Amino acid sequence: MAGFVSRREFLNLLAATGGTAAALKVGTALNLLPASATAASLDLLNLGNNQRKIAILGGGISGLTAAYELSKQGYDCTILEASHRCGGRIFTVRHGDLIDEIGNRQYCEWDDEPHMYFNAGAARIPSTHRNLLAYCKELDVDLEVFINENKTALVQDDKMLGGKPIRNIDYTTSMRGFMAELMAKGMSSAEMDAPFSESEAETLLGMIRSFGDLSEDDVFKGSFRSGYAAGGFLEHGVQNDMVAFRDLLQTRLGRQLMGANEGDTGPILMQPTGGMDKIIHGFLNHVGGKVKYRAMVTSVQVSDNGVNVSYDQDGVGHTLEADYCFNCIPTHLMVGIDHNFPDDYVKAMKYVRRGEAYKAAFQAKHRFWEDMDIYGGISWSNTRSRQLWYPVNGIHKAKGVVLGAYDYGGGMYHTMMTQEERIESHLADHEKLHPNFRDLVEKPITIAWHRMNHMLGCSARWSRNRFEGWTHEEEQLYHTLQAPVNNRHYFIGDQISMHSAWQESAILSAQWALNSMDAHVRAEIA
Amino acid sequence: MNRRVMQYTLILLTTLAEVLLQNSAISAEREPFNDRYCTTCHGTEGKGNEGIQAPRLAGMEGWYLRRQLENFRAGIRGTHPMDREGIAMQPMANLSDDSIADIVEWIGGWPYVPAEVTITGDAAAGRSLYGVCATCHGDQAQGNVAMGAPALAGQNDWYLVTQLKNFVAGYRGKHADDVYGQQMAAMVGGLGNETAILNVVSYINTLEER
Numbered sequence: 001m002a003g004f005v006s007r008r009e010f011l012n013l014l015a016a017t018g019g020t021a022a023a024l025k026v027g028t029a030l031n032l033l034p035a036s037a038t039a040a041s042l043d044l045l046n047l048g049n050n051q052r053k054i055a056i057l058g059g060g061i062s063g064l065t066a067a068y069e070l071s072k073q074g075y076d077c078t079i080l081e082a083s084h085r086c087g088g089r090i091f092t093v094r095h096g097d098l099i100d101e102i103g104n105r106q107y108c109e110w111d112d113e114p115h116m117y118f119n120a121g122a123a124r125i126p127s128t129h130r131n132l133l134a135y136c137k138e139l140d141v142d143l144e145v146f147i148n149e150n151k152t153a154l155v156q157d158d159k160m161l162g163g164k165p166i167r168n169i170d171y172t173t174s175m176r177g178f179m180a181e182l183m184a185k186g187m188s189s190a191e192m193d194a195p196f197s198e199s200e201a202e203t204l205l206g207m208i209r210s211f212g213d214l215s216e217d218d219v220f221k222g223s224f225r226s227g228y229a230a231g232g233f234l235e236h237g238v239q240n241d242m243v244a245f246r247d248l249l250q251t252r253l254g255r256q257l258m259g260a261n262e263g264d265t266g267p268i269l270m271q272p273t274g275g276m277d278k279i280i281h282g283f284l285n286h287v288g289g290k291v292k293y294r295a296m297v298t299s300v301q302v303s304d305n306g307v308n309v310s311y312d313q314d315g316v317g318h319t320l321e322a323d324y325c326f327n328c329i330p331t332h333l334m335v336g337i338d339h340n341f342p343d344d345y346v347k348a349m350k351y352v353r354r355g356e357a358y359k360a361a362f363q364a365k366h367r368f369w370e371d372m373d374i375y376g377g378i379s380w381s382n383t384r385s386r387q388l389w390y391p392v393n394g395i396h397k398a399k400g401v402v403l404g405a406y407d408y409g410g411g412m413y414h415t416m417m418t419q420e421e422r423i424e425s426h427l428a429d430h431e432k433l434h435p436n437f438r439d440l441v442e443k444p445i446t447i448a449w450h451r452m453n454h455m456l457g458c459s460a461r462w463s464r465n466r467f468e469g470w471t472h473e474e475e476q477l478y479h480t481l482q483a484p485v486n487n488r489h490y491f492i493g494d495q496i497s498m499h500s501a502w503q504e505s506a507i508l509s510a511q512w513a514l515n516s517m518d519a520h521v522r523a524e525i526a
Numbered sequence: 527m528n529r530r531v532m533q534y535t536l537i538l539l540t541t542l543a544e545v546l547l548q549n550s551a552i553s554a555e556r557e558p559f560n561d562r563y564c565t566t567c568h569g570t571e572g573k574g575n576e577g578i579q580a581p582r583l584a585g586m587e588g589w590y591l592r593r594q595l596e597n598f599r600a601g602i603r604g605t606h607p608m609d610r611e612g613i614a615m616q617p618m619a620n621l622s623d624d625s626i627a628d629i630v631e632w633i634g635g636w637p638y639v640p641a642e643v644t645i646t647g648d649a650a651a652g653r654s655l656y657g658v659c660a661t662c663h664g665d666q667a668q669g670n671v672a673m674g675a676p677a678l679a680g681q682n683d684w685y686l687v688t689q690l691k692n693f694v695a696g697y698r699g700k701h702a703d704d705v706y707g708q709q710m711a712a713m714v715g716g717l718g719n720e721t722a723i724l725n726v727v728s729y730i731n732t733l734e735e736r
């Protein structure tokens with residue numbers, strides 16, 4: 001596998017990066033660090049007991065946030081939840097649970113043990129999602145660190161090294177080495193030196209060398225960072241072969257591998273001990289008595305001084321009159337529910353597209369990944385199943401639950417398959433990572449969010465143009481839907497955010513609505 | 527302990543044991559469900575939901591509903607790769623005969639409310655195009671069970687547009703076992719372009735007071 005990058009190869013690649021100017025631009029942008037801020041604290045007026053009635057439609061985390069905060073201030077809240085459970089897209093699957101996919105209902109048959117669970121929706125909490133974390137603290141939800149990137153996990157692409165899986169560390173060490181070599185070569189050219197003082201250039205070069213673990217002649221000759229081929233403890237370590245640059249370039253997975261630790265999925269990530277729905281239970285410890293389950297909203301009528309809600313519970317119609325209403329029912333479902341919303345509101349509701357996320361999981365008969373020094377993290381493959389997650393919970397226990405597929409953007413590929421086809425697809429895909437995967441796992445479950453009852457989608461898509469971002473019109477539609485109707489009805493949920501697919505966004509949307517309502521209440525009684 | 531107390535204690539213990547047993551039976555019980563999930567997509571009392579592209583069910587004839595559910599279940603409808611909405615529906619009709627009967631009865635109890643008009647077209651031009659349709663679907667698009675042709679009046683216009691496009695393009699009505707679908711597919715010759723489709727559906731829109 002060993003090999004050197006030829007000089008010509010460097011120069012070609014260097015030219016392709018756009019040279020110094022591009023590098024400098026990036027450098028300037030990096031100077032700006034966002035100002036630190038603490039979790040937003042709500043300062044809602046306490047009206048004493050039961051002075052205002054609140055209808056909360058949908059027991060998603062945004063609805064529960066509203067219920068929890070308003071109940072603290074003496075509001076009389078009722079939560080109407082269509083499903084048999086609260087949490088919506090926060091869904092932890094365990095032994096015996098119903099997975100209510102329309103047309104493909106499943107019951108989870110895994111062993112009944114605390115660590116045998118799967119977060120089928122939200123799974124990761126970034127340390128910067130401070131409002132969510134503040135609730136975890138307030139609600140006594142135990143957290144543990146979540147491992148996203150794991151250097152001993154695997155990378156596999158049929159196009160790279162004949163499809164043989166390699167360790168993430170082998171990929172990233174070599175890739176960093178070669179990238180550093182390119183940068184170091186670039187640094188030594190006069191053109192590149194010019195904008196830096198001698199000491200700056202020295203600092204930069206030192207960093208580049210250490211980034212790639214270059215040898216003293218600024219060449220990458222492999223590194224002990226990727227572990228030892230032999231020895232290393234009682235005997236001298238023998239260096240692993242490096243993977244040739246050209247081989248690394250045969251896969252596009254580098255985009256995931258080099259970026260797995262950046263942005264929202266950058267360290268430190270956390271998860272609640274025992275499952276993401278511990279957060280939901282945390283809220284329910286306070287407002288659980290206010291939830292009506294299997295209560296499906298059928299009509300929302302806003303008037304000047306309140307909101308009339310109709311709902312169906314076990315085939316029986318009921319009504320609920322409230323002063324204010326907070327609604328986290330997905331907009332694409334709300335379109336089909338009777339309402340008297342204004343036209344511009346309806347236009348905005350109809351504009352939003354629904355996401356297509358898909359996940360699958362297996363019970364592993366034993367924790368085979370731990371035999372390979374893998375503890376938590378993700379193996380990436382260039383297959384349709386894409387990701388294999390190893391649980392960080394339950395280390396060294398007998399069994400564990402692995403995520404067998406996660407496709408956030410293109411989930412329809414598996415969604416459209418039968419259950420048998422989905423499972424076969426994951427088994428075949430992961431045999432490329434673990435040759436006997438098929439025999440190592442059992443009791444599969446799949447979650448196609450596009451078909452989950454009362455959800456029928458995942459995470460609102462406001463922007464239709466992936467590369468150019470939100471248009472002015474889209475921003476207007478968004479603000480229309482964020483604003484209340486008659487100061488009485490609020491849409492909430494991550495659908496009313498510019499960063500959907502995060503619990504933090506759902507919470508912030510609820511807090512925004514609560515503050516807006518609070519201002520209205522204060523004005524009303526002044 | 528005297529006898530009485532012992533007797534009471536025994537009774538108490540047995541009841542307690544029974545309660546505990548019952549409870550554990552309950553907790554071991556699976557979350558129940560039924561198949562009346564149509565309104566999640568098709569909206570309140572089956573009035574249709576444009577957000578999901580799921581059509582109005584209220585007002586559909588029982589015989590038509592049953593046939594379509596059976597067709598979806600058998601893969602006679604909703605399997606053409608270009609029939610996006612049909613594909614979405616197809617697995618959801620994974621239902622027993624009893625469930626289908628129950629659903630048809632349930633839907634039959636919903637009030638008929640004509641859907642809102644959402645498209646624009648030339649209804650006058652559509653009127654002459656509708657002549658062919660009237661043969662089976664009736665003058666007032668009221669449907670004709672003898673012909674196996676459902677009512678169209680009051681249906682969501684966006685749904686009618688999608689289905690007509692699907693028939694024209696061969697995404698619906700091409701399956702060998704879709705007898706009535708084939709019949710329909712043979713009738714859409716005059717609707718080769720989108721304007722014609724919008725016009726004829728605009729005319730159907732006029733057949734129902736809203």
Ligand SMILES: Cc1cc2nc3c(=O)[nH]c(=O)nc-3n(C[C@H](O)[C@H](O)[C@H](O)COP(=O)(O)OP(=O)(O)OC[C@H]3O[C@@H](n4cnc5c(N)ncnc54)[C@H](O)[C@@H]3O)c2cc1C
Binds near residue numbers: 062081297337454
């Ligand atoms: C696959 C996946 C991965 C994700 N990963 C992460 C992650 O790692 N980290 C993170 O922070 N977030 C993640 N998210 C996003 C996070 O789960 C959501 O942002 C958040 O849970 C949305 O909450 P919400 O309040 O908007 O309501 P939702 O969860 O959308 O809840 C809506 C509720 O409305 C109910 N409802 C629907 N119709 C009716 C009706 N007619 N009447 C009454 N009730 C009704 C539903 O049953 C549901 O309970 C992920 C989501 C998915 C699906």
